């Protein structure tokens with residue numbers, strides 16, 4: 221875990237940790253931001269999966285009704301901070317299981333459209349159990365253009381190890397395909413104990429042959445607060461499987477669009493995280509602006525209470541230094557395997573070569589990235605190291621933040637070193 225501290229000190233040129241304060245600004249300044257995305261969190265599930273770290277509770281009709289009202293109020297509160305309608309790149313619904321509020325999604329989208337003009341598409345995460353023609357019809361008529369299906373695996377043993385009930389979901393995928401969304405992502409998990417590279421390749425093949433335009437393969441992570449019966453495979457096995465996935469996807473003509481995603485050529489991406497800036501609504505939703513990163517409370521009751529009093533439900537805020545903001549930007553661009561120096565300079569206000577000339581030189585020297593055309597591209601070797609470091613950061617930063625936020629609605633301070 222020392223590696224995260226060393227990298228932080230080198231890349232931010234400072235010993236200052238990332239410090240989240242239990243305070244917030246009541247005005248969010250997003251009027252002039254380019255490439256702004258929207259995210260809405262729906263924290264309800266039919267049942268709770270032992271491996272899942274996200275903020276969610278079992279579905280309760282009365283609570284969901286109150287939550288919807290609070291969500292609409294938060295959208296209005298934040299929407300009114302800007303005069304006129306603000307253009308945004310996209311709108312994503314994640315969870316939890318957004319379809320548990322199916323009848324409310326159209327209303328939520330309509331309220332969002334009173335304040336924002338959605339230029340790109342609208343995406344929704346789907347649990348495979350919820351897929352049928354009627355549900356997809358409602359999503360389509362609400363304007364949804366992208367879906368992400370949490371299949372995790374088509375394999376009986378893998379799902380059992382994850383603690384999920386097995387069903388052959390290829391039929392559900394065919395229903396999704398028939399609905400003709402612009403983007404169909406399938407989430408898979410790899411490095412599930414006893415998973416073989418053959419069954420993983422089968423999963424990828426199944427996803428694409430049943431209509432996926434993109435497959436996301438996430439390494440199984442054992443969060444400290446999860447309830448996993450079986451632990452993920454070793455990092456050595458993860459390394460081997462990631463190489464197998466990459467080779468298999470490439471051989472079958474797919475494009476690697478990020479460290480953990482592969483796409484049908486010529487299709488758009490499903491990606492709720494790789495935005496330059498975003499506004500998040502709902503419990504646990506994060507907001508990234510030019511100078512701050514903020515996270516909403518994880519407590520549904522506290523969220524409703526704050527919003528009812530016209531107060532932002534922010535629990536923690538990090539005010540970025542220029543280098544911290546640059547690091548955040550680079551982290552997610554490395555995930556997309558591409559850094560554009562011109563965009564970097566526009567966003568951060570300083571040339572990339574001036575801020576990180578040495579790191580770029582080292583990266584090229586060790587074969588982690590190449591300068592191609594006008595951009596730096598991560599090599600497969602670079603992608604592997606990113607995959608490794610992303611998991612270490614997840615355990616050291618996200619696990620810590622979420623673990624505290626699950627227990628305390630408004631923590632005083634969280635320091636990430």
Ligand SMILES: C[S@@+](CC[C@H](N)C(=O)[O-])C[C@H]1O[C@@H](n2cnc3c(N)ncnc32)[C@H](O)[C@@H]1O
Pocket residue numbers: 271272273274314315316317345346347348369370371372407408409438439440441442443
């Ligand atoms: C918000 S979740 C799931 C959405 C949807 N409710 C479902 O279950 O299908 C998004 C994705 O994160 C991935 N994920 C969740 N927990 C994980 C873990 N412990 N390790 C790796 N990936 C995980 C899964 O692939 C999941 O589909």
Ligand code: SF4
Pocket residue numbers: 264265266267268269272273274276315316317347370
């Ligand atoms: S994986 Fe999906 S269904 Fe399972 S608990 Fe997480 S959000 Fe809910």
